[in-house]
Amino acid sequence: xxxxxxxxxxxxxxxxxxxxxxxxxxxxxxxxxxxxxxxxxxxxxxxxxxxxxxxxxxxxxxxxxxxxxxxxxxxxxxxxxxxxxxxxxxxxxxxxxxxxxxxxxxxxxxxxxx
Amino acid sequence: xxxxxxxxxxxxxxxxxxxxxxxxxxxxxxxxxxxxxxxxxxxxxxxxxxxxxxxxxxxxxxxxxxxxxxxxxxxxxxxxxxxxxxxxxxxxxxxxxxxxxxxxxxxxxxx
Numbered sequence: 192x193x194x195x196x197x198x199x200x201x202x203x204x205x206x207x208x209x210x211x212x213x214x215x216x217x218x219x220x221x222x223x224x225x226x227x228x229x230x231x232x233x234x235x236x237x238x239x240x241x242x243x244x245x246x247x248x249x250x251x252x253x254x255x256x257x258x259x260x261x262x263x264x265x266x267x268x269x270x271x272x273x274x275x276x277x278x279x280x281x282x283x284x285x286x287x288x289x290x291x292x293x294x295x296x297x298x299x300x301x302x303x304x305x
Numbered sequence: 306x307x308x309x310x311x312x313x314x315x316x317x318x319x320x321x322x323x324x325x326x327x328x329x330x331x332x333x334x335x336x337x338x339x340x341x342x343x344x345x346x347x348x349x350x351x352x353x354x355x356x357x358x359x360x361x362x363x364x365x366x367x368x369x370x371x372x373x374x375x376x377x378x379x380x381x382x383x384x385x386x387x388x389x390x391x392x393x394x395x396x397x398x399x400x401x402x403x404x405x406x407x408x409x410x411x412x413x414x415x416x
Binding site for chain 1: 307336337347348350356398405406409
């Protein structure tokens, strides 16, 4: 069972602010992911990483950026928040060893930009 | 274009009865399929998965069936319990390990 933590759980903040959403996992997983989900909709992959210093854009275009300096840490940053960034952001990780492995999710950050 | 479709937005069943949640996919390159359960204000929790080399996988009350020719999978929950009430997401992946999700179905189990 993966332990993956996201902070903050909820964030309400004004337009134009810089935001960093934190994601950490304690299982040593190489693969980590960020998803964006709006109510009633599917999860969309916005960023992923297959290891330290590896980051890729996902299927849904996002103005956010990510970094992967340490295996356990995969923060997401919005340089200047806008109301269109209001959404739920979910972080996940998976163990690439042994073939197909499920992704394990954190509890998400619900972001509201005023 | 949605590659994973959960066409029913909700399902209501009586406690003790069977719940059948359906999912269709269009991408023939998908070879691994998963079901996640999500409670409000929590992240999705992995429930059960199936590889394309199988047509059935069972774990306790949960069974997933895969029909590759029809590009269809279903999750059966027997017997259904009130604690099963949640949103269930179907997901699929191929060689790149990136998950593609459906929109989810809200299951309500009535006591």
